[in-house]
Amino acid sequence: MILRGVVRNLRLGVKDILLHKTRSLLTTLGVVFGVGSVIAMLAVGEGASQDALAEIRKVGSNNIIIQAQKDIDDESSGRQRTRMSIYGLKYEDEARIREMGSAIRRTVPVRLMRRDARVGDRKLELRVVGTVQGWFDLVPRRIVAGRVLRTSDTEQNARVCVLTETGARRLLAGAHILGEKILISRQYFEVVGIVESGTGGRNIAVPDEEVDAYIPMSTQLQLFGEVNARITSGSFEIEKVELHQILVEIDGDELVEPMAKAIEAMLRAFHTRKDYKMNVPLALLRQAEKTKRTFNIVLGSIAGISLLVGGIGIMNIMLASVTERTREIGVRRAIGARRGQIILQFLIETMVLAGSGGLVGVGVGMLIPALITRFSGMPTVVPLYSLFLSFGISVAIGLVFGIYPAVRAARLDPIVALRHE
Amino acid sequence: MTGAGQPGFAGAVIRLEDMAKTYRIGEVDVHALRRVSLTIERGGFWAILGPSGSGKSTLMNLIGCLDRPTSGRYWLDGANVEDLEDDELSAYRLRHLGFVFQSFNLIPQLTVRENIELPMYYRGTPPAESVKRAEHLAELVGLSDRLAHRPVELSGGQCQRVAIARALANDPPVILADEPTGNLDSRTGEQIMEMLCGLHREGRTLILVTHESRVAGYAEKRLWLKDGAVERIEGGAA
Ligand SMILES: Nc1ncnc2c1ncn2[C@@H]1O[C@H](COP(=O)(O)OP(=O)(O)OP(=O)(O)O)[C@@H](O)[C@H]1O
Numbered sequence: 279m280i281l282r283g284v285v286r287n288l289r290l291g292v293k294d295i296l297l298h299k300t301r302s303l304l305t306t307l308g309v310v311f312g313v314g315s316v317i318a319m320l321a322v323g324e325g326a327s328q329d330a331l332a333e334i335r336k337v338g339s340n341n342i343i344i345q346a347q348k349d350i351d352d353e354s355s356g357r358q359r360t361r362m363s364i365y366g367l368k369y370e371d372e373a374r375i376r377e378m379g380s381a382i383r384r385t386v387p388v389r390l391m392r393r394d395a396r397v398g399d400r401k402l403e404l405r406v407v408g409t410v411q412g413w414f415d416l417v418p419r420r421i422v423a424g425r426v427l428r429t430s431d432t433e434q435n436a437r438v439c440v441l442t443e444t445g446a447r448r449l450l451a452g453a454h455i456l457g458e459k460i461l462i463s464r465q466y467f468e469v470v471g472i473v474e475s476g477t478g479g480r481n482i483a484v485p486d487e488e489v490d491a492y493i494p495m496s497t498q499l500q501l502f503g504e505v506n507a508r509i510t511s512g513s514f515e516i517e518k519v520e521l522h523q524i525l526v527e528i529d530g531d532e533l534v535e536p537m538a539k540a541i542e543a544m545l546r547a548f549h550t551r552k553d554y555k556m557n558v559p560l561a562l563l564r565q566a567e568k569t570k571r572t573f574n575i576v577l578g579s580i581a582g583i584s585l586l587v588g589g590i591g592i593m594n595i596m597l598a599s600v601t602e603r604t605r606e607i608g609v610r611r612a613i614g615a616r617r618g619q620i621i622l623q624f625l626i627e628t629m630v631l632a633g634s635g636g637l638v639g640v641g642v643g644m645l646i647p648a649l650i651t652r653f654s655g656m657p658t659v660v661p662l663y664s665l666f667l668s669f670g671i672s673v674a675i676g677l678v679f680g681i682y683p684a685v686r687a688a689r690l691d692p693i694v695a696l697r698h699e
Numbered sequence: 700m701t702g703a704g705q706p707g708f709a710g711a712v713i714r715l716e717d718m719a720k721t722y723r724i725g726e727v728d729v730h731a732l733r734r735v736s737l738t739i740e741r742g743g744f745w746a747i748l749g750p751s752g753s754g755k756s757t758l759m760n761l762i763g764c765l766d767r768p769t770s771g772r773y774w775l776d777g778a779n780v781e782d783l784e785d786d787e788l789s790a791y792r793l794r795h796l797g798f799v800f801q802s803f804n805l806i807p808q809l810t811v812r813e814n815i816e817l818p819m820y821y822r823g824t825p826p827a828e829s830v831k832r833a834e835h836l837a838e839l840v841g842l843s844d845r846l847a848h849r850p851v852e853l854s855g856g857q858c859q860r861v862a863i864a865r866a867l868a869n870d871p872p873v874i875l876a877d878e879p880t881g882n883l884d885s886r887t888g889e890q891i892m893e894m895l896c897g898l899h900r901e902g903r904t905l906i907l908v909t910h911e912s913r914v915a916g917y918a919e920k921r922l923w924l925k926d927g928a929v930e931r932i933e934g935g936a937a
């Protein structure tokens with residue numbers, strides 16, 4: 279019985295809206311934008327978290343990456359032709375971190391150089407990553423061919439290298455890859471394996487790059503030493519860096535941030551300059567949460583105000599409609615409609631009106647995040663549930679703001695209503 | 700239905716006892732109706748006459764359970780109704796009474812079919828049955844071909860015929876008509892009166908308010924009101 283009443287009143291509500299298209303549209307504008315803002319809000323939040331998660335997945339949420347960094351003071355003072363800079367992480371830093379307790383599962387030292395690699399007459403600039411076998415545990419990438427570095431490689435100062443897929447393709451062009459000897463700075467290395475290429479991170483220091491060559495760090499030190507010389511635009515730069523990166527794997531998500539703090543405190547104590555940078559991927563999630571919160575406040579306020587204004591607008595138009603249709607209400611009551619049936623009728627009409635605004639709002643809501651992404655580059659993802667949720671909110675607005683007009687309609691004295699002109 | 704609670708009035712469908720309605724406007728009491736007692740037998744046909752402001756509509760509204768008396772008692776179909784809750788009064792109107800108004804009072808945004816179906820909808824009649832009955836009633840008032848029309852597309856006489864069909868939707872024993880021909884020309888008015896007389900011949904109780912003695916001439920009994928009191932009743936003892 280109630281269902282039939284609902285369906286019937288729904289139909290009448292839709293009819294009424296189609297009868298007054300412009301009026302209905304204007305009335306529901308607040309709800310339209312309110313609903314749109316709710317969806318946009320959730321889309322920005324979802325986009326930020328998904329983006330952060332995707333980034334973190336590249337690195338591993340339990341990892342901390344400490345990077346050597348030339349500090350700014352050092353950079354600006356160097357106007358002379360030749361500079362020697364000594365900075366970065368020390369072997370002792372790694373040792374100290376390793377000894378910080380059971381929360382540290384392992385550490386991986388990384389030394390970086392840029393060198394040309396040659397095979398026959400092919401030449402390619404590589405990032406040569408001197409590291410240990412543990413790298414491949416902390417930066418797990420699919421093994422395309424062969425193997426990764428082994429502990430024995432480090433022990434024997436083996437002249438082996440692992441290439442990334444992209445590097446291998448460019449340098450070797452598909453010719454018998456494994457076992458091929460490549461020349462890196464006049465030193466021969468045997469290609470023992472190929473791993474999937476890294477893609478790099480946007481907001482995060484991802485350890486691997488697209489064109490990397492991984493060699494044992496012991497071999498690297500033996501062949502190239504700690505000093506890196508480099509000629510750039512006429513000036514001669516010499517760098518002495520022990521470690522460019524230390525990758526730290528922490529035992530458990532909840533320990534990542536406290537341990538990052540502890541490591542940073544330790545580094546601060548031992549370094550006179552801030553020549554390192556902490557990268558805590560998990561902190562990205564926190565950053566995403568912050569972005570989300572900011573947007574929630576802004577868009578949430580817009581949504582709240584729009585919905586409130588929209589609700590009041592709808593209530594206003596429904597009150598006008600009740601007045602306009604006083605006689606109709608009188609007739610319905612005279613025929614035998616109970617007060618509850620009049621309330622139901624007006625409530626549903628209000629909900630249909632608000633819900634139609636909600637439908638338009640859902641469209642607007644799918645558009646706003648697209649515009650945000652387009653103009654600010656912020657990633658947005660419209661979650662499916664947000665469409666239903668915000669539509670539900672619009673109907674609920676109709677319900678809440680429809681109560682007063684509906685009760686007013688039901689309270690009318692049938693005789694007075696019938697006499698109404 | 701035989702008025703078991705009221706043994707003395709087995710044949711009465713409407714029984715008023717000392718019904719009074721007083722409106723208080725500022726300091727002044729307006730006595731719209733003064734202690735009217737009245738018994739209307741089942742199947743009767745009454746016309747209520749009187750000068751403007753004599754209380755005809757007030758009486759009709761009380762009989763129609765749209766209004767509550769200031770004092771007095773009222774039995775409708777054997778049940779005492781003056782103390783009923785609003786919802787119960789609605790139920791009485793829905794089942795026992797059919798209204799025909801001077802200004803038709805069709806709902807403009809509904810089609811003829813929907814207008815006729817309205818009382819059945821409020822009663823919860825199954826849709827299939829309601830559709831069938833609406834078509835039957837439309838045929839009865841000669842508007843089968845107008846079911847999909849809206850009231851604005853109909854003439855006054857046609858509107859009143861729809862209103863009669865609507866009044867009959869729930870097959871009520873009593874039809875109340877407040878100046879049903881007041882907005883119609885005399886020829887159309889006569890057609891409407893013929894239709895109403897037909898309802899009376901079917902055995903329904905018919906009470907109508909009118910100014911026109913020609914219309915009142917159709918009735919079995921005529922009741923004159925003056926200043927809110929019964930002046931006289933013509934056509935047999937009440
Ligand atoms: N709501 C009201 N408030 C105050 N006075 C009222 C109200 N309704 C009716 N009256 C008064 O009650 C008296 C009877 O009114 P009623 O409408 O019953 O007259 P009527 O006989 O139907 O007149 P008409 O032939 O003009 O329709 C009138 O004096 C009127 O002013």
Ligand SMILES: [Mg+2]
Binds near residue numbers: 755756757
């Ligand atoms: Mg009157």
